[in-house]
Amino acid sequence: MTGAEVLLKALEEVGVEVIFGFPGGAVLPIYDALYNNRKIKHVRTVHEQGAAHAADGYARATGKVGVVISTSGPGATNLVTGIANAYMDSVPMVVLAGQVSTDLIGKDSFQEVDICGITLPITKHSFMLRDKREILKTVREAFRIAKSGRPGPVVIELPKDIMASETNMEEQKEDFDLSFRVLSEKINSSHDEKENLEIAVEMIMKSERPVIYAGGGVKLSGASSALKTFAEKICCPVTTTLMGIGCFPHNHELYLGMLGMHGTPWANLAVSECDLLVAVGARFDDRVTGKTDEFAKNAKIIHIDIDSAEIGKNVRVDLSLHGDAKELLSRLIEIVPEKRHGDWLKRIEYFKNKYLLRDSRRELTPRYVIEEINELTEGKAIIATEVGQHQMWAAQYYKFEDSSSFITSGGLGTMGFGLPAAIGAKVGRPDKVVFDIAGDGSFEMNCHELLTALRYDIPVIVVVFNNRSLGMVRQWQEMFYGGRFSHSDLGDVADYARIAEGFGAAGYRVTRSDEVREAIKRAINEEKPAVVEVVIDKDEKAVPIVPPGKPIYQMLGID
Amino acid sequence: MKATLAVLVENHPGVLSRVAGLFARRGFNIESLAVGPTDNPEISRMTIVVDGDERVIEQIKKQLNKLVDVIKVSFIEPENSVSRELVMIKVNTEPEKRSEIIGIAEIFRANIIDVSRDSMIIELTGDKDKVNAMEEILRPFGIKELVRTGIIAMNRGSKCIESPEQ
Numbered sequence: 001m002t003g004a005e006v007l008l009k010a011l012e013e014v015g016v017e018v019i020f021g022f023p024g025g026a027v028l029p030i031y032d033a034l035y036n037n038r039k040i041k042h043v044r045t046v047h048e049q050g051a052a053h054a055a056d057g058y059a060r061a062t063g064k065v066g067v068v069i070s071t072s073g074p075g076a077t078n079l080v081t082g083i084a085n086a087y088m089d090s091v092p093m094v095v096l097a098g099q100v101s102t103d104l105i106g107k108d109s110f111q112e113v114d115i116c117g118i119t120l121p122i123t124k125h126s127f128m129l130r131d132k133r134e135i136l137k138t139v140r141e142a143f144r145i146a147k148s149g150r151p152g153p154v155v156i157e158l159p160k161d162i163m164a165s166e167t168n169m170e171e172q173k174e175d176f177d178l179s180f181r182v183l184s185e186k187i188n189s190s191h192d193e194k195e196n197l198e199i200a201v202e203m204i205m206k207s208e209r210p211v212i213y214a215g216g217g218v219k220l221s222g223a224s225s226a227l228k229t230f231a232e233k234i235c236c237p238v239t240t241t242l243m244g245i246g247c248f249p250h251n252h253e254l255y256l257g258m259l260g261m262h263g264t265p266w267a268n269l270a271v272s273e274c275d276l277l278v279a280v281g282a283r284f285d286d287r288v289t290g291k292t293d294e295f296a297k298n299a300k301i302i303h304i305d306i307d308s309a310e311i312g313k314n315v316r317v318d319l320s321l322h323g324d325a326k327e328l329l330s331r332l333i334e335i336v337p338e339k340r341h342g343d344w345l346k347r348i349e350y351f352k353n354k355y356l357l358r359d360s361r362r363e364l365t366p367r368y369v370i371e372e373i374n375e376l377t378e379g380k381a382i383i384a385t386e387v388g389q390h391q392m393w394a395a396q397y398y399k400f401e402d403s404s405s406f407i408t409s410g411g412l413g414t415m416g417f418g419l420p421a422a423i424g425a426k427v428g429r430p431d432k433v434v435f436d437i438a439g440d441g442s443f444e445m446n447c448h449e450l451l452t453a454l455r456y457d458i459p460v461i462v463v464v465f466n467n468r469s470l471g472m473v474r475q476w477q478e479m480f481y482g483g484r485f486s487h488s489d490l491g492d493v494a495d496y497a498r499i500a501e502g503f504g505a506a507g508y509r510v511t512r513s514d515e516v517r518e519a520i521k522r523a524i525n526e527e528k529p530a531v532v533e534v535v536i537d538k539d540e541k542a543v544p545i546v547p548p549g550k551p552i553y554q555m556l557g558i559d
Numbered sequence: 560m561k562a563t564l565a566v567l568v569e570n571h572p573g574v575l576s577r578v579a580g581l582f583a584r585r586g587f588n589i590e591s592l593a594v595g596p597t598d599n600p601e602i603s604r605m606t607i608v609v610d611g612d613e614r615v616i617e618q619i620k621k622q623l624n625k626l627v628d629v630i631k632v633s634f635i636e637p638e639n640s641v642s643r644e645l646v647m648i649k650v651n652t653e654p655e656k657r658s659e660i661i662g663i664a665e666i667f668r669a670n671i672i673d674v675s676r677d678s679m680i681i682e683l684t685g686d687k688d689k690v691n692a693m694e695e696i697l698r699p700f701g702i703k704e705l706v707r708t709g710i711i712a713m714n715r716g717s718k719c720i721e722s723p724e725q
Binding site for chain 2: 145178183
């Protein structure tokens with residue numbers, strides 16, 4: 001056997017079914033081994049960045065570890081944005097990065113780059129494989145690390161000669177490193193949780209205006225149903241972060257929608273008035289808190305998180321429960337008595353009625369389009385997004401039924417993420433209708449990945465909101481930079497439907513609201529990669545918006 | 560506020576850059592860092608002196624704990640521990656000053672480990688205050704070169720910092 005064959009065996013052993021990547025010189029031994037492999041499917045993207053995002057989308061849609069492979073040098077550096085994106089959103093991913101042969105390392109050889117060094121700040125861990133007997137052990141450790149605790153990307157650097165070398169399964173080392181053996185012990189060695197749970201219950205019982213603030217950690221821990229039971233038992237309104245969208249039923253009477261910069265007025269006002277904030281798997285990001293001193297100013301804060309470093313990082317908290325969200329919520333449910341908060345819910349109802357977001361159904365507005373997609377898919381599609389105004393529209397108006405169906409670049413805010421992520425999601429969940437909600441600017445960044453969708457027959461639907469500008473940049477320039485639209489105008493140059501057709505995908509161009517339903521319907525029914533270009537007004541805004549650095553109760557764009 | 564951390568790490572290449580990178584990236588201040596292997600060849604021990612308020616120091620400990628290569632992070636409390644640093648000072652020694660400098664070295668229980676016609680290397684081990692005091696006293700003679708190891712520290716008594724599997 002070669003090292004590459006051992007690598008593939010190891011990947012099979014940890015349950016890998018699909019890898020995304022792009023071949024090149026340093027990984028030729030691995031691609032040669034893939035040639036005869038029947039168990040692992042390989043999807044070649046157009047660009048390595050697309051492969052990394054596809055692995056990310058696959059991981060988010062399936063809950064499995066996403067795997068991406070690239071060659072050394074430029075192949076590896078092209079992954080960097082994708083790795084950073086997965087790191088910021090805590091996505092489990094294993095990156096197989098090619099490397100030049102060991103005798104060439106450190107000599108500035110052709111296509112040599114120190115990818116472990118470059119990705120040090122954006123990986124959970126990385127391995128520089130140097131011993132052919134450590135291939136199996138390294139793969140096992142990498143997958144466990146990527147998945148455990150707070151998930152994240154792990155890089156394995158694979159020198160060409162080690163992948164080409166003669167080895168076998170028998171000579172693979174079985175023992176794990178000491179640091180790996182103590183990993184879970186180290187992370188779990190915290191304080192006495194039982195006592196803290198009792199304090200939490202006391203705080204909950206004392207509160208009159210509680211709010212739960214749920215983040216992506218709820219999804220990662222599979223705690224959605226525990227969260228629902230918990231919220232119902234203590235009659236507590238729930239708001240979610242962008243990353244948390246989908247973890248609480250959209251139509252539930254306790255649901256407040258998203259909070260923060262583009263949150264609902266009632267979510268932001270409820271958090272500002274609450275006397276107890278229970279943060280679950282969320283990290284008090286600046287897009288959520290606005291001005292931190294004013295965030296939940298009148299509230300005691302309980303923070304539930306598996307990453308103890310998140311506790312007290314951005315805001316002071318009164319009580320921390322360190323551990324898995326599902327487990328801690330289940331234990332709280334057992335010991336907390338039932339509660340009612342009639343007055344508090346009435347107060348929130350008052351906010352909801354007062355600031356009811358204007359509905360302009362008949363015009364060709366982004367809201368109308370998203371709501372049409374929602375109706376046609378009954379809230380059951382997987383929705384990936386790019387980054388910008390359209391991302392907020394998707395977050396605000398699609399009514400997600402399932403916790404793993406909103407796939408968005410929350411932490412890094414990567415334009416160009418959505419299309420490859422949608423492709424990865426569709427590969428992992430072929431049973432689902434998968435959309436990429438995009439803006440024209442974001443679509444242009446990685447639109448070439450339509451070729452990947454076509455080559456592998458992966459029917460994803462891209463909805464491009466065409467406002468002939470970089471909409472979010474334009475919006476900020478209008479609101480905060482005196483209307484000086486510096487370099488945000490894209491001009492009326494591109495015809496996105498025809499671009500799609502040029503690639504071989506289906507293209508639809510929609511300019512009137514009565515064309516929306518038909519175009520979306522056809523795109524869904526034809527089951528081939530499609531682009532639906534929707535021409536919208538340049539001045540459509542993502543509102544409400546909290547100006548940067550302001551407290552979240554100071555929202556613009558609400559009546 | 561200053562804190563001294565004893566950090567047990569996997570004895571792997573690249574561990575130091577992970578730790579140093581973490582400090583730089585998160586804007587934590589390292590005042591001193593010393594590293595070397597322990598009695599277990601798999602494990603190295605770092606002694607890191609950091610500066611920051613209580614919240615920053617707590618963050619440093621938690622962030623270090625997140626590094627996979629870090630096996631254990633412990634605080635060393637100044638009142639229950641001993642700390643030492645080794646310094647070598649190459650000092651100007653004009654012939655008429657030589658005996659005076661030797662006298663100073665004796666007072667500090669320092670060793671003279673190299674002598675040439677116009678300079679000496681003095682080796683001193685001690686806590687930070689002692690090292691600083693000696694440096695101040697030698698300064699008027701002309702310090703040509705100075706190198707410090709950084710502080711290493713250990714708890715007093717039978718309390719030990721052990722890796723979880725020991």
